[in-house]
Amino acid sequence: MFSGIVETTGKVTKITMVNGCQEVTIAHSADFQDLIVGDSIAVNGVCLTITTFTHNTFTVTAVPETLRCTNLNHIQTNDSVNLERSIQMGGRLGGHLVQGHVDDIGTILEMSPDNSNALLAKIHVPERLMRYIVQKGYITLDGMSMTVVETSPIWFSVTIIPHTQHASIAQHYHIGSAINIEVDILSKYIEKLLGVTRHATTSLH
Secondary structure, three states: OOOOOOOOEEEEEEEEEEEEEEEEEEEEOHHHHHOOOOOOEEEEEEEEEEEEEOEEEEEEEHHHHHHHOOOOHHHHOEEEEEEEOOOOOOOOOOOOOOOOOOOEEEEEEEEOOOOOEEEEEEOOOOOOHHEEEEEOOOEOOOOOOEEEEEEEOOOEEEEEOOOHHHHHHHOOOOOEEEEEEOOOHHHHHHHHHHHHHHHHHHHHH
């Protein structure tokens, strides 16, 4: 589980395909020395397991399903990626509960600065996800916890503040960028519970 607060960015140093899986080696910062093999880490918001670890790099493996529904399928050597270690019990939760289970890929339609140097980004997503995205609700973009500003049937918008731009791969975003989208899991649970309740009520009648 993660909080959606990116701790740092890493640089992809090596990509290898092995039996349909993608092994990605990433250079990390000195702050990540407490990581060990088997730990979970969010890479662009994707929960992956560390398979090898050195003092300055670690390797993770993305299986075919992960490659199908995330932007890890598009990363290249020297690309930057957002990194966050899993949260610890008793620690601060700066964003919202993020699973690291990406629902699909969104595409930036528009980007425009405001008077505070923040960026207003309009992002297209598959229509099936829009029922989980609400104004003022949470959304996770490449592992970053964001607040939804506006919605339509096929897109939503967020404001990316200057700090987030500088501390994450958001500084490289442009029109057409592919972004990992994870909707708030609470909305899925509510939908499921309401569906079960309606079914039970109908059965009683």
